[in-house]
Amino acid sequence: MKKKLLILLILSFTAVNFTVFAQEETNSKLSIQLVPHNEGMFPDRLLQIHAQIENEISENIDLKIHWVITDDEGTPLKSLQFPYKVKGDSLLSAYCPIYRFKKDGFFRVTATFTYLGEKHELYTVVGTHPENISSPLRKPKDFDKFWEDNLKELAAVAPHYKLKKVKRDKSTKTNLFEVEMQSTDGITVRGWLEVPKKKGVYPTILEVPGYTVSLEPQDKYDDMIVFSFNVRDHGNSDNTGPRHYKMWNRGLEDQNKFYYKGIYLDCIRAMDFLMTRNDVDKSRIAIAGASQGGGLAMITTALDSRISFCVAGIPFLTDWERYFTISHWEEIDEFLAAHPSKNWNDVLDVLSYFDSKNLMHKIKVPVSMSIGLQDDVCPPATSFSAYNRITSTKNYFIDQTQGHWITDEKWDSQFEEIRAYFKMNKVK
Known part of the structure; x- marks a missing residue:
């Protein structure tokens, strides 16, 4: 790449x-x-x-x-x-x-x-x-059935949740657990669950990772549960092969084998886990992420009605055809060279099963999106191709000077936006 x-x-x-x-x-x-x-x-x-x-x-x-x-x-x-x-x-x-x-x-x-x-x-x-901004849909006829079948496939996998308490300094705000669970393809995925020390039922944030990012514990709040979840090939989760920047195009020849199929389902499995927790307020679960994580936040919200608020920063995984009209990745050249019987239409046909804009009409809860005007990794127009298909309450923020990153200040403000939506007091 x-x-x-x-x-x-x-x-x-x-x-x-x-x-x-x-x-x-x-x-x-x-x-x-x-x-x-x-x-x-x-x-x-x-x-x-x-x-x-x-x-x-x-x-x-x-x-x-x-x-x-x-x-x-x-x-x-x-x-x-x-x-x-x-x-x-x-x-x-x-x-x-x-x-x-x-x-x-x-x-x-x-x-x-x-x-x-x-x-x-x-x-x-x-x-x-x-x-x-509008962009025509490239949506396969069996798109809905494809995702119905995949969700059934995930449901048939016994999760085998395991929690291991991690020893922390007494001054921390939360108790920390490393969580692991089974997802599809025999992959074990993991994350870091932070629970306030005082017993209660708490609003919860599911944080999903940017591409190749390893999410770690934050110890940010003493009145919220934060689940920093690592999909496959990220952080402390299992691998599907060697970790590197080019792993995203694994299985690109077939939508049933494509890399992101498993990752999308991993995020649903993380939601399955949160629903087993008596300390999670099931009516106040937000999802947040940036870049790949921003795309995963929007897609998971579309596929899983148990989420009540979505925060998506500089989202990836949308409007692939426009994406590759504006941008170019060497992995596409390598894939086509290795698969001479395939062409651009074949690639776009597979990617269309994973294009977030084909799912955005399913979102029924508020969405907050932020983009960088100077972002040449996830061009702003592609983000809006998905965002503009959301019919629920939504808002967006554009940073004039920002490229493909989220500043610490903006990241903190997004968490504060979640707290405001859940009618919580600001962190002291």
């Missing part, structure tokens, strides 16, 4: 500023930054963005800026080049030419600066009314 950063919190950020150093003998310095207005979202479809150019030497500087506006699939919409003169020791705001988008969605604005014979490129993603 060229974009190996489905792993949460270690992901790249699309920079929007740089410094150009001229010839050494001049000691000249030029700093340039792209500045989208209105936090990068334009409800009237009128683009407003400028390059802020700072000349930190006394001599005037001549440069050219080539502005290119494309849609998120790379289709050119406008291309213009202009010369600029930046006076010495001054700051210049060079505005992108006027452009009004013809449709709603996400777009890329690229500025290529030519200075002293060298070219330097900056880009940023902007958007208009993402709630109007």
Whole structure:
């Protein structure tokens, strides 16, 4: 996977500023930054963005800026080049030419600066009314039966729940248990259950992992149960093969063997476990995750009506066809090379059984989604392809500067959102 950063919190950020150093003998310095207005979202479809150019030497500087506006699939919409003169020791705001988008969605604005014979490129993603994004369904005729049969397959597997208490420092807020259970394909999956020390019945958060992420105990609350659950090939759960960034395409030749079939069912098994607990308030169970975990949160909510609130950050696992129109992974090339009888349609047909947008109409509870406007791993348009098919109460948050990661502050705010929905007091 060229974009190996489905792993949460270690992901790249699309920079929007740089410094150009001229010839050494001049000691000249030029700093340039792209500045989208209105936090990068334009409800009237009128683009407003400028390059802020700072000349930190006394001599005037001549440069050219080539502005290119494309849609998120790379289709050119406008291309213009202009010369600029930046006076010495001054700051210049060079505005992108006027452009009004013809449709709603996400777009890329690229500025290529030519200075002293060298070219330097900056880009940023902007958007208009993402709630109007639509994407046609690629849904197999047997889609519903496929998932009905898989849920029956899981139900036929005896879970054999086991809990092992983990010794902790007395100052911790919760008692900790390592939990294990049987899922499909003979796989044992595990997680970390944190239960307040005071006996009672508590609201509960099921946390599901980003791709290759190992979820660990948090010791965050003394008035909530948190189950940090690791699906197969993650954390303390069993493996289906060697762990690496390319494991997601295992079984891609057949929807009945595809990697994510087992992972989706693992999440349902985690819910089965929580329902056995007398200390879990069955009417207040939230699910939360980011990246792969964000997709798993939405998909599990669609497949399991026992969830009452869903928090999905930068969700993956949606709108595969658009995804691979915008992005490219080397694993697809490797798969097609290893399976010469298969083609793109075959790949998309298998992936369509696992596309979250085909399930979103089943969600009946509130959903909160957050995305990064500069996310090139899970492009914002793909997230909204699923989100816009949800008919229950929902809200979204867009961070203008965020790529494919969730800040600690945002992660904490999502947990606080769960607490607010469950009408709980804030953590002291």
